[in-house]
Amino acid sequence: MDEITESFRAPAETTASRERPAAVTTARESLASTGVHLMSAAAVRAHVGVGEETWTRFATHWEDLSPDRYASERGTCRLRRYGQFSLIPATGEMAQLPDTPFVQPDRSNPLYVDVDRHFDPLTDAFAADPLLRSVVSLLGQVAGALDPAACWIAKVHPFRVVARAGGEGQPTPEGRHRDGVTLVSSLLVSRRNAAGGRSAVFTPDGHELLSTTLDEPASLLLSDDRTTLHSVSAIRPLDPARPAHRDVLVTTLTRA
Template sequence: MTLNKWHYQLLTLPELPAEVLEEFPTLPVDQYNEGKFRHRRFSQYRIRYADGWQPELLPHRPFCQATEFNGVTGGLLREFEPLQIDPAPVIRAGAEEIPLDHGVEWQVDVHQWRVISNDDTRGISVPEGPHQDGHTYSLIAVVDRHNIGGGETQLMPMDSDEPFLGVKLQPGQAVVIDDRKMRHYATDIVAPRGEEGHRDLFLLAYNAWPERRYGAEYEKSVLTGA
């Protein structure tokens, strides 16, 4: 398949191994957001096409975004622990759905998240509000929803906060977008009073290797605002 005329596509994820699902409860707290609503790991990959997309794990580095794309935690080198599982099935699903150019190597960011909600913790899905990620393509993949309302994924044009798509992605569902063409957001999750709920997901970002968001040179450009 390919992206539709609105530059996105919904898709179904391949079935993930049990060890992937079992990893979400172990995710460390994201220390860069106030509160303990987000738990997170992060790794980066280089992929090339050879009878299918072949991911290569890159040496671990901090995650960073320009303040242009993240006004809350942009402009920082954020240290996250690396993934403990193999996200190759999710990487391939997004690469094939777009579909990425087989003649180009790509760099992929993979974020593994759990957002929680309880009486003491507001389940903030997107602290920075409607935004772009500053990549070429992005994939939002929901792995689990437990005991929550909310968590609606929204896509909106560059010049409006009015969504042209609003969907509560269910476990095993994902959306891939051309990040250059739109902004995206997700509403907060809410668990019943006196109970806890969570939303587990992967967020992937794809950039052609020559425009990679990886390495010392890229990190320097983010820190200096170049």
């Protein structure tokens, strides 16, 4: 009996897997098997170890974004900034990279093929925010389920989509698309007077894998960008006499 038990015993866990929080393990397993995962706000907050006051302070960075002229040319009111970091997942070491134009690979975003988009850089305060670094570190741990990269390039996009009074705002005017990366994530930071904004992830043939409205700050949607498409529906003001906005942090990871 002892010999039979021994032959079916699971392999010993590595130190890293034993120390990995349950929420991260669940996210990795879900991404590896289905290509998508929704991490609850409670799980994200617990992992990065912050409370309501810290999240509220973090949200103030979204008051210092710049107009996205490329979106406005297509009738969408969107504010944003953009920056890049390197991330060593084994150590969590993260370093800001020089500012460069934002370029998406061919056959990813149909609206901006071969377009170098120039956005205002991240503010120094945002780039140095410990919460930003904790979130990117979390993403590096999760992305290891898709690719055991020794170093990631994290592209960081704080977005605000605005719906004017009586109108609507389009978070993804390009519709279903890829970003041309390995992992794509969307972290809800804030919603104000906003209805709609439903996030959906699809297989390339159009099968819906997940559809959800991120409505609690710190909710985190993750997807394998190599095998899925994603989109977000329009937002509209709950009170049509006042504008609405939806603030998110979109971060993508690609092997360096």
